Amino acid sequence: MWRRYFKLVKLVPGKVIVQGYGTLDFSRDDIPIETCKALYETDFEFLEITEEGKRALYGVQSSEFEVQSSEFGVQSSEPEVQVSEFEVQSSLNTKRETLNKPRTRKKKQMNG
Amino acid sequence: MEFTDINKELNNGQNMGGIAQIAYFCAWSDVASWPTKPTSPATLEENGTLTGNIVLKTGKKMNSIYITDDTGEYEMESVGEMDGKSFVAHLRLFNPGLKKTLLGFINYAKNENLVFIVKDNDGQFYLMGDDTRAAIYNGAPDGSGTSRETAGRRGISMEFTYKTASLYTYTGTIPLTPAASA
Numbered sequence: 001m002w003r004r005y006f007k008l009v010k011l012v013p014g015k016v017i018v019q020g021y022g023t024l025d026f027s028r029d030d031i032p033i034e035t036c037k038a039l040y041e042t043d044f045e046f047l048e049i050t051e052e053g054k055r056a057l058y059g060v061q062s063s064e065f066e067v068q069s070s071e072f073g074v075q076s077s078e079p080e081v082q083v084s085e086f087e088v089q090s091s092l093n094t095k096r097e098t099l100n101k102p103r104t105r106k107k108k109q110m111n112g
Numbered sequence: 113m114e115f116t117d118i119n120k121e122l123n124n125g126q127n128m129g130g131i132a133q134i135a136y137f138c139a140w141s142d143v144a145s146w147p148t149k150p151t152s153p154a155t156l157e158e159n160g161t162l163t164g165n166i167v168l169k170t171g172k173k174m175n176s177i178y179i180t181d182d183t184g185e186y187e188m189e190s191v192g193e194m195d196g197k198s199f200v201a202h203l204r205l206f207n208p209g210l211k212k213t214l215l216g217f218i219n220y221a222k223n224e225n226l227v228f229i230v231k232d233n234d235g236q237f238y239l240m241g242d243d244t245r246a247a248i249y250n251g252a253p254d255g256s257g258t259s260r261e262t263a264g265r266r267g268i269s270m271e272f273t274y275k276t277a278s279l280y281t282y283t284g285t286i287p288l289t290p291a292a293s294a
Binding site: 012018044046 | 173
């Protein structure tokens with residue numbers, strides 16, 4: 001059952017001693033989901049959450065989950081949007097400056 | 113670092129000595145990454161705790177070694193001269209039977225680098241090994257062989273030592289299943 005919500009990574013399914021939980025056998029189906037959830041929320045590096053787990057345990061769609069789970073160490077896509085907006089602004093400013101420059105030079109030449 | 117009071121911290125009054133009858137080991141060369149030592153700890157507790165897990169190379173896992181009851185010991189010895197203090201951790205144990213597996217283990221361990229994880233009778237774990245130093249075989253403190261009397265016991269006692277600048281508990285996992293490629 002837990003496998004619907006979580007995926008074991010970096011280990012062949014089998015026994016792992018986890019302090020506070022004893023020996024967990026990840027080759028079995030009877031690990032309580034609450035145990036997996038608690039481990040996942042404490043950055044247990046051998047469990048990844050599945051799309052179904054995100055929906056069932058956290059009630060969010062995958063795109064929403066990416067933003068909300070930044071507190072669990074998952075990267076949000078928000079910074080990329082901000083960077084691209086910044087780049088657009090910078091690009092526009094650069095274009096404005098470029099357009100203004102020839103006029104200034106022209107005036108200087110005329111004055112000289 | 114923020115100092116705190118160091119009280120008589122006994123869980124429900126329990127403070128039994130000795131270690132569990134199982135310890136865990138692997139070859140030092142089989143470790144892919146190590147838990148981290150505290151670098152700028154905020155508390156005394158943080159200063160005595162490793163963070164993270166020991167992760168083994170693909171296909172490798174921790175194995176267990178049985179310890180005859182009341183023969184296992186984990187000692188933290190303070191060594192060094194003034195301004196050069198450090199520690200030597202000692203793991204002493206006896207494994208009975210003199211079987212082929214045990215002989216094979218000693219044949220390997222005698223001159224190779226190992227890693228041990230030891231659990232004490234209060235449930236606290238200790239890691240013997242880091243990215244720089246390993247646990248090494250240091251001999252048989254209580255002898256090895258068949259024993260002289262029929263009332264004696266066959267087996268091998270062994271001692272492993274690990275030299276470390278500081279003492280820590282290990283709060284990470286112990287993988288008894290092989291590591292897989294990520």
